[in-house]
Amino acid sequence: MRLPFSASTSKTTTPFELIHCDVWTSPVASISGCSYYLAVLDDFTHFCWTFPLKHKSDVHQHIVDFIRYARTQFGLPVKSIQADNVTEFVNRAMHSSLAADGIVLRLSCPYTSPQNGKAECLLRTLNNCVRTLLIQASMPSSYWAEALAAATYLLNRRPSSSVGHEVPYTRLFQTPPFYMHLRVFGCLCYSNLHATSKHKLAPRSAACVFLGYPSSHKGYRCLDLSSHKIIISRHVVFDETSFPFAREPVVTTSSFDFLLDDDSDSVPCLTNPAAGGDVPSADAPSTMDVEQPLPTSGGRGPVPPPEPSTSPSPGGCGLVPLPGSARAAAPSPVVDPPGRFG
16 A cells, blocks of 8 residues: 655755756657657746757766756756656766765655656646647647747746746746747748848748747747758748648647656645645757756757847848757747856
């Protein structure tokens, strides 16, 4: 028989005093070949970061990078890490790295995931958002990493009951987020191609699908429907009532059953009254935004793009090859401070 769990009474007072981590495995590979993602949640602010992974062994490096990010961007050390008792966290490399920085690793008992309840709740919230974004845009489930980056970006900018209905972004950066640049994921958009036109009679724009917000550019990520390349540009005009993928065979909700939490050992989140409980790259750039995302190396967090102009204007876009070919309405993003992790 299993004994009941008591509510946690622990309380944090500063960011990064305690972070919760967990890894989710997808049965559907993303368009860039990722089959996992690492989720990191700060206990005090409830700000989260996510990192698509190709291999579980990548977890260690992402944790090391995250610790450096917290120290460099905020001048704060990570003091404790809460995680499941799995090999991604229980290994010699992880123990050595954390011990060298004086960081305490707190593990749940084997086969007792409820002891890592906040991270479990975060995964559930993220997957619910990912599923909603994909279904509304009628996009294939292989775009889950792109939707994950957008979901992370949005969840960090909405009020959370876990922190007294404050906004995680505001608690972490001490400034309110900007909403005017937010657009509907998966909608039709037109990116300006003037700078890359081959000749003066070539098209000056292309029909694209909006895929989210790049972590290192002040613009938008768009999938060119004709060339299947990612275009990063600030000169984008949106049609938020049209979804290009919806013109193809309808995607049924059963296609996204893999995003449901079927862990029989899961129980409702055990939250403490102070820190709260439920929380809430793309494929290419890992997203910590979490805010959006945590890229794989040091840098600054994503900077929200400015409100797009009403008509395409020349310049400002780059073409990036996309491996393979690939409406939850978003509120309208204060300019984020620099930082690739947030």
